Each structure stands twice: as C-alpha cells, then as structure tokens.
Amino acid sequence: MKQLAFRNILKNKTYSIINIIGLSIGFVLCYLVFSVIIEENSYDKSWSKSEQIYRIITEDSSLGQVNSNPQAYINFGYELQKNFPEIQSASHIRNNSVYLNLNPADPNTKEFEGLEAEENVFDLLDIHVLEGTPKNRIAGKRNIMISKSFKDQYFPNENVIGKILLSADPYAEEQKEYIITGVMADLPYNSVLRTSIIQLIGRPNMPLNADGGGFYFQQFIHIKPGTDIQQLTNKVNKWYSEFLTNDAHLKTHFSLQPLTDIYLDPLGDSKISGNQKTNMIFLSVALLVLVLSCINYINIYAVRTIKKVKSIHLHKVLGAKRSQLIKSLLLETSIIFGIAGIISFGLFLLILPVLTSYLDFQLVFVKEKLFLLAGLSLFIILFLSLIIGCYPAFMISNIKIAEALRNKIKTGNQSEVWIKRALITLQFSISLIVIIGLITIKSQISLVQHSDLGIKTKNILGINYFSLGKQVHAVKAELEKISGVEQVSITRWVPSQGTGHFSKQIPDPQNESNRIDVNFITADQDLPDILGFKLLKGRNLTSADYDGISEGKDDGEEYKIRKVLLTEGTAKRLGITELGFLHPQLKVIPVGIIADFHSQSLHKAIGNTAVVAMNLESSGSILIKLKAGQETTSSKAIGAVMDKFYPNRMLTYEWIDDLYQQAYAKETKQAQLFTLFSGLALFISALGITGLLMQSVEQRSKEIGIRKVLGASIANISNLFAKDYVLMVLLATLLASPLAWYLSNKWLEDFAYKIEVKWWFFALSGLTVLIITLITVNLQTIRAAMVNPVKTLRDE
Numbered sequence: 191m192k193q194l195a196f197r198n199i200l201k202n203k204t205y206s207i208i209n210i211i212g213l214s215i216g217f218v219l220c221y222l223v224f225s226v227i228i229e230e231n232s233y234d235k236s237w238s239k240s241e242q243i244y245r246i247i248t249e250d251s252s253l254g255q256v257n258s259n260p261q262a263y264i265n266f267g268y269e270l271q272k273n274f275p276e277i278q279s280a281s282h283i284r285n286n287s288v289y290l291n292l293n294p295a296d297p298n299t300k301e302f303e304g305l306e307a308e309e310n311v312f313d314l315l316d317i318h319v320l321e322g323t324p325k326n327r328i329a330g331k332r333n334i335m336i337s338k339s340f341k342d343q344y345f346p347n348e349n350v351i352g353k354i355l356l357s358a359d360p361y362a363e364e365q366k367e368y369i370i371t372g373v374m375a376d377l378p379y380n381s382v383l384r385t386s387i388i389q390l391i392g393r394p395n396m397p398l399n400a401d402g403g404g405f406y407f408q409q410f411i412h413i414k415p416g417t418d419i420q421q422l423t424n425k426v427n428k429w430y431s432e433f434l435t436n437d438a439h440l441k442t443h444f445s446l447q448p449l450t451d452i453y454l455d456p457l458g459d460s461k462i463s464g465n466q467k468t469n470m471i472f473l474s475v476a477l478l479v480l481v482l483s484c485i486n487y488i489n490i491y492a493v494r495t496i497k498k499v500k501s502i503h504l505h506k507v508l509g510a511k512r513s514q515l516i517k518s519l520l521l522e523t524s525i526i527f528g529i530a531g532i533i534s535f536g537l538f539l540l541i542l543p544v545l546t547s548y549l550d551f552q553l554v555f556v557k558e559k560l561f562l563l564a565g566l567s568l569f570i571i572l573f574l575s576l577i578i579g580c581y582p583a584f585m586i587s588n589i590k591i592a593e594a595l596r597n598k599i600k601t602g603n604q605s606e607v608w609i610k611r612a613l614i615t616l617q618f619s620i621s622l623i624v625i626i627g628l629i630t631i632k633s634q635i636s637l638v639q640h641s642d643l644g645i646k647t648k649n650i651l652g653i654n655y656f657s658l659g660k661q662v663h664a665v666k667a668e669l670e671k672i673s674g675v676e677q678v679s680i681t682r683w684v685p686s687q688g689t690g691h692f693s694k695q696i697p698d699p700q701n702e703s704n705r706i707d708v709n710f711i712t713a714d715q716d717l718p719d720i721l722g723f724k725l726l727k728g729r730n731l732t733s734a735d736y737d738g739i740s741e742g743k744d745d746g747e748e749y750k751i752r753k754v755l756l757t758e759g760t761a762k763r764l765g766i767t768e769l770g771f772l773h774p775q776l777k778v779i780p781v782g783i784i785a786d787f788h789s790q791s792l793h794k795a796i797g798n799t800a801v802v803a804m805n806l807e808s809s810g811s812i813l814i815k816l817k818a819g820q821e822t823t824s825s826k827a828i829g830a831v832m833d834k835f836y837p838n839r840m841l842t843y844e845w846i847d848d849l850y851q852q853a854y855a856k857e858t859k860q861a862q863l864f865t866l867f868s869g870l871a872l873f874i875s876a877l878g879i880t881g882l883l884m885q886s887v888e889q890r891s892k893e894i895g896i897r898k899v900l901g902a903s904i905a906n907i908s909n910l911f912a913k914d915y916v917l918m919v920l921l922a923t924l925l926a927s928p929l930a931w932y933l934s935n936k937w938l939e940d941f942a943y944k945i946e947v948k949w950w951f952f953a954l955s956g957l958t959v960l961i962i963t964l965i966t967v968n969l970q971t972i973r974a975a976m977v978n979p980v981k982t983l984r985d986e
Contacts, residue, residue, distance in 0.1 A: 299358030324372030486878035523579030618922030644787025674824030681713035728782030791853030
C-alpha cells in the first residue's frame with residue numbers, strides 16, 4: 191500500500207505540487223497567526239501567584255455609562271487588606287519611564303521602561319535578588335533595582351551596589367540621584383510588568399477619603415486561593431458605600447481584574463498590550479485560507495477519479511480488500527499533508543524573525559516551546575489529512591469494479607457534481623470575504639488620514655510635556671527669533687494626546703439625571719493661531735485673559751472665573767447662545783465660539799471642549815509652527831535652544847501630523863496584512879482552478895478536438911469551460927456579501943467616524959475574483975484548444 195501511495199504521488203507530480211503549495215501556504219499562515227495568539231495568551235502566566243493576583247478597577251457611572259479606570263484611590267488596596275481576610279497583601283505598582291544619564295562624561299541620556307512599586311512588591315511577584323539588599327530602602331534617595339541584563343549591558347564587571355546615577359527627567363527642574371540597591375534576575379518578557387528597572391518607593395502618606403475623592407494609582411492585591419471573586423467584589427462595594435459619608439453621591443464601584451487578563455484587556459492606553467479582536471480577525475482569515483487549500487485538495491483529488499480508479503480496482507481483482515484500498519488512499523493524503531506540514535514549518539522558521547521585527551514583538555514563550563508546538567502541529571496536520579481524505583477515498587473505493595475496468599465510469603453523479611460546485615463556490619466566497627474586508631480597511635484608513643480635523647497640524651513640531659520653569663518665556667522669545675519659526679505656543683495639551691488638560695463634570699442640560707464631561711485645554715493666547723481654530727462668533731483669547739477677572743470660593747476652595755472659547759458643539763449642548771455671561775456650572779465666561787475639531791484620533795467622538803488662556807510656568811508642552819521647506823535646519827536650531835535652557839533633560843520632539851497618523855498604526859498594519867492574505871487567497875483559488883481545469887481539459891480533450899474539427903473557435907471553447915465558473919463567482923458574491931457586510935461593520939465599530947460599506951465594495955470584489963478566474967480559465971483552455979485535433983482524436 192505504501193508503494194501504491196508513493197507511486198500515485200509521483201505519477202501525478204503536477205497535481206501533487208499544486209496541492210503541496212496550496213497546503214503549505216495555508217499551514218504557514220496558521221503557524222504564524224497561532225504563534226502570535228499563543229504568545230499573547232501566555233502573558234503573566236509565568237508568575238507563581240498569577241492566578242491569585244488582581245488589579246483593582248474603578249468603575250464610574252456618573253456620565254450615564256460605565257467608564258472603567260485601571261487605577262483606584264491611593265491606599266485603597268491597603269484598606270481592603272485591613273478589612274478583608276481574603277486579601278493577603280496589596281501594593282501600588284505602575285509602569286513609569288525612567289530617564290537616566292548613565293555616564294556623566296556623556297551628555298546623551300536614555301529612557302527606560304521601569305516600574306514604580308513599594309517594597310512589598312516582593313510578596314506578589316517572583317523577584318529574585320542576585321546582589322544587594324533592596325528591601326532595606328535608603329531614605330532620602332531614589333532607590334532602584336536593575337536587572338542582570340541591564341547590569342551586563344551598561345556596567346559589565348562592575349560592583350554596582352551603591353552606585354549613583356543622575357536623572358534626566360523632563361518633569362523635574364533639577365537632576366535627581368538614583369542609587370542602585372540591588373540586582374535582580376531578569377523578569378519575564380511576556381508580562382505587562384516587564385522591566386529592567388524597579389524604583390522602590392515608600393507607602394504614600396495619603397489616607398483614603400470618605401468624601402469619595404482622591405488621587406489614583408494602579409494597585410494590585412494578592413487573594414487567597416479558593417476565594418469567590420464575585421462575592422469578594424460585592425463585599426468590597428458594600429463596604430465602600432458604608433465607608434463614604436452621607437453627602438458623597440458619586441456613582442463609583444470597584445471590580446477585580448485578573449493579572450493574566452490585563453495584556454489583552456488593558457482598559458486604557460498601555461505600551462505593553464495586545465488586542466483580542468485583532469487576533470480573532472487574523473485567526474479567522476488564516477483559517478479561511480487553510481480551508482481554501484483543503485477545498486483545492488478535495489476537488490483536485492476527486493476529479494482525478496477516472497485516471498486513478500482503473501489501477502486501484504485492479505488491486506481489488508488481485509485480492510485487495512476495500513479497507514486496504516481506503517488505507518492506501520488515506521496514506522497518500524497523509525503523505526501530501528505531511529510534506530506540506532514539514533515545508534510550511536521550515537518556512538515558518540525562516541519568516542519568524544521577519545514577523546517579530548515587523549510586529550516589534552518577541553515570541554519568547556513560543557520559542558521556548560517550539561519543538562513541542564512542532565510535534566503538536568504535525569499531529570493536528572496528520573489528523574486533518576485523515577478527515578479531508580475521507581471523502582475522495584470513500585468515493586473512489588465505492589466505484590464498481592466492472593465499470594472501472596471497462597473505463598465506463600461516469601464523470602460523476604449529480605450529487606458529486608453539486609458537491610464539487612458547492613466547494614468551488616465556497617472557495618470563491620472565502621476569497622470575496624477577505625477582499626471585501628481589505629477594501630473596507632483601506633477605505634476607512636483613507637477616510638481617517640484625509641479627514642479635515644478642524645485644526646492645522648502640518649509643519650507643527652511638538653515638544654512633549656516637561657517642567658517648564660520661569661525661563662519658559664525667555665525660551666519662547668529665543669525660539670521665535672529662529673528664521674524658520676513662524677509661531678510658538680506654550681500649552682498643556684498636545685493635539686491627538688487626549689481631550690485636554692483637565693475636565694469638569696456638570697449636569698447635562700438635556701437630561702438632568704446624567705452628567706457630562708467638559709474638557710479644558712489650557713494654553714497661551716497663541717494656540718488658536720498656530721492650530722488655526724476657526725472663530726465663528728465673538729473674539730479670540732488675549733493675554734489680558736490670563737489672570738481671570740474675579741475670585742471666589744467653591745466648596746471652600748479658591749477659584750478664578752476665566753474667559754474661554756467654546757467649541758460649537760459644546761455651546762449647543764450647554765444651550766449657550768449669548769456670549770459674555772457667566773456659566774454657573776462651569777464657572778467660566780464664554781467670549782468666543784470656534785468650530786468643532788478633533789482633539790484625538792477619529793476613533794473617538796468629538797467631546798465638549800473649552801479653551802482657556804493661561805500664563806504657564808510650571809509644566810506643559812511647546813508647539814512650534816515652522817515655515818515650509820525649513821523644517822530640518824529649524825529643528826536643529828530649536829534643539830540647540832532647548833539644550834541651552836534645559837540641560838540634562840531628555841525632551842521628546844514629535845511632529846503633530848505624525849502623532850495623528852500613529853493613532854492608526856494598528857489599522858495600517860492590518861491593511862498590509864490583509865493585502866497579503868487577499869493575494870494568497872486569490873493565488874490559492876487560481877491554483878485550485880488550474881488543477882481542476884487541467885484535469886477537465888484532459889478528460890474532455892477528444893470533445894475539444896471534435897469541436898475544433900466542426901469549426902469551433904478558441905473563444906467558443908474557452909466560453910464552454912468559463913460559463914460554469916462565471917455562474918459560481920456570481921453565486922459566491924451573493925452568498926458572501928451579507929456575511930462580509932456584517933463583519934466589515936463589526937470592525938468599523940472601533941471608530942466614532944467611519945465609512946459606509948457601499949455596494950461597489952462587493953461589486954469590485956466580485957469583479958476582481960471573476961477577472962482572475964477568467965484569466966486562469968482562458969490560459970488553460972487556450973493551450974488545450976491550440977493542440978492539433980489529430981493528436982487528441984487518435985485512438986490510444
């Protein structure tokens with residue numbers, strides 16, 4: 191039986207190669223997608239207490255919908271630990287950038303992703319100290335632990351315990367000293383808490399307020415094994431409601447998020463995060479491409495019946511049992527699938543470095559388990575081969591011996607013909623869904639990249655948030671002297687980076703039971719000119735508006751009434767039609783109305799916004815508008831000015847239009863990958879059609895010869911084969927369109943501003959598949975039609 195299986199594969203090399211290529215493409219895509227999904231689902235599972243560590247989530251429903259904040263009031267975790275025996279320990283832990291000058295002789299500084307945590311972080315995480323005693327904090331110093339790899343890279347062969355490093359923190363006016371108190375083993379890469387530096391801090395001296403207010407900090411708790419999390423959550427919320435004073439009416443509740451869920455559900459902006467929805471999209475597409483490959487195999491294997499059955503049934507005459515023939519046919523399928531699996535795994539190993547570089551994502555867990563995953567994958571591939579090979583194997587073995595030996599086999603009964611057509615239609619439908627998805631993504635990216643933001647972003651350089659100091663006015667004057675600089679503004683908001691500097695919650699005039707957020711952008715008088723705010727009514731802000739016009743008290747706190755610009759949508763929402771009057775809830779006086787603008791990417795809806803003019807000296811950002819064509823020379827001059835006034839600071843320079851485009855980086859990569867997947871899907875479909883047509887043309891070679899003798903043209907013969915495929919493409923377009931429409935709209939849900947999925951998406955996709963199908967059909971049929979009829983009509 192083995193010899194028969196190998197003989198059939200070698201005898202039909204062309205068909206075998208078509209199948210192996212198609213299956214290899216499907217397998218390698220599945221390898222790549224599965225490896226990313228397996229890696230992302232491994233995050234934070236390597237900690238010994240990972241199943242018992244939870245993050246405290248604050249859920250605020252005061253705006254009429256639940257908003258989840260991945261932080262809680264400072265010391266909330268410790269209060270829970272004191273009141274609930276189920277909670278064994280708690281710690282403030284948050285990701286925080288560390289800016290260091292590693293070499294005093296070198297002015298260049300570096301930014302490192304660090305953690306800020308209390309000493310009891312050792313009770314939650316597996317931190318193995320190799321050198322020093324970091325638990326004994328040195329008072330008055332910024333204590334840090336560094337990883338072994340950090341030490342080996344920057345301080346090889348050096349005793350670093352007690353070493354002083356100077357900060358280059360952009361948020362501090364003076365350089366601070368960090369002292370290294372310990373060296374730890376490298377923490378897991380596949381963790382949201384991965385870092386090479388941990389800054390150990392003391393417990394914040396800030397008791398939990400009973401009035402429902404306070405400052406936030408990310409906090410984790412360690413819960414006893416076997417604890418019912420839902421019951422504990424209910425008890426926590428009941429305790430907190432009783433803890434609050436009677437006049438505290440905030441709609442705040444708390445939930446507990448497992449540490450192992452944070453990577454795929456970060457509940458906010460996070461540099462270390464994944465996306466479950468994106469994973470499912472690409473997993474679905476990879477599986478669809480694999481299904482295409484399997485359909486190719488089934489169809490090509492099935493239509494080879496006539497060439498195979500005579501030799502197969504001779505074995506029956508010679509005494510071979512039906513079960514032996516089925517085993518031989520299944521073995522042939524397993525060999526082809528096995529070869530494709532081995533080739534695809536080799537391709538996977540070659541492509542893996544390219545994938546990790548493209549995604550900027552290390553597959554640490556996958557590389558550790560590579561051989562285990564390879565063995566499991568091979569087992570799954572062989573199991574799949576048995577399932578896929580069953581239909582053609584049983585179909586061939588069921589043909590009667592007499593018909594097989596007399597070459598009287600029908601080309602297929604009605605049910606088999608419909609099965610083949612159904613599989614081809616399914617194949618076309620899968621290709622159409624992928625192409626429609628590609629058109630949707632491309633169209634949406636085009637919309638967000640070319641939409642009018644309501645502000646000007648071109649040639650505007652932003653120096654991100656840092657400690658300004660009183661010298662900022664001299665800095666602004668120096669920057670304005672640079673020949674390539676048009677304008678400079680000091681601001682606490684950078685376009686695309688959030689909705690503003692702070693927000694106020696006030697009752698919704700349209701529904702008093704709800705509250706709305708009004709976001710405040712604070713900047714000097716030059717911001718409206720630099721960003722090109724369109725003034726619709728009233729006047730712009732001036733330096734005379736910096737100090738406010740009146741003082742009073744609100745709940746015992748000092749405040750100033752300030753003059754502001756409101757966006758058009760905000761004025762309508764608040765019912766403001768007249769300017770120059772105090773708004774009692776906002777405590778501001780609107781003096782102008784400007785056109786709405788997108789303060790963030792088009793993922794988010796335009797919010798209620800007020801612009802306040804202030805004289806900023808503590809902290810903020812600088813926006814600089816440059817003349818076109820002088821960006822490079824002006825940027826160098828700007829850097830020299832900033833280095834002069836802010837030495838030993840690591841400042842970040844970014845172009846504002848780039849910041850908006852970066853917000854769509856995920857979708858851009860999705861479009862690139864969908865382009866690849868669409869191309870592969872069409873290639874595999876064309877490959878399958880080629881195999882089917884080669885077999886069909888071979889079976890109908892005499893018919894083609896007779897038609898040529900009777901005067902049929904090459905076009906007539908091509909149409910003879912093409913008409914069935916045209917009908918199948920049209921049917922596939924009708925079948926695929928509803929599902930593609932639904933999936934496209936689900937993907938678009940991530941955007942507040944989005945395209946409509948239009949009819950021409952489906953028409954263009956159908957036309958693309960049809961053109962490729964007709965090209966494939968015509969290439970094969972024209973080649974067959976050009977053969978001399980004498981050769982095809984000669985008796986064998």
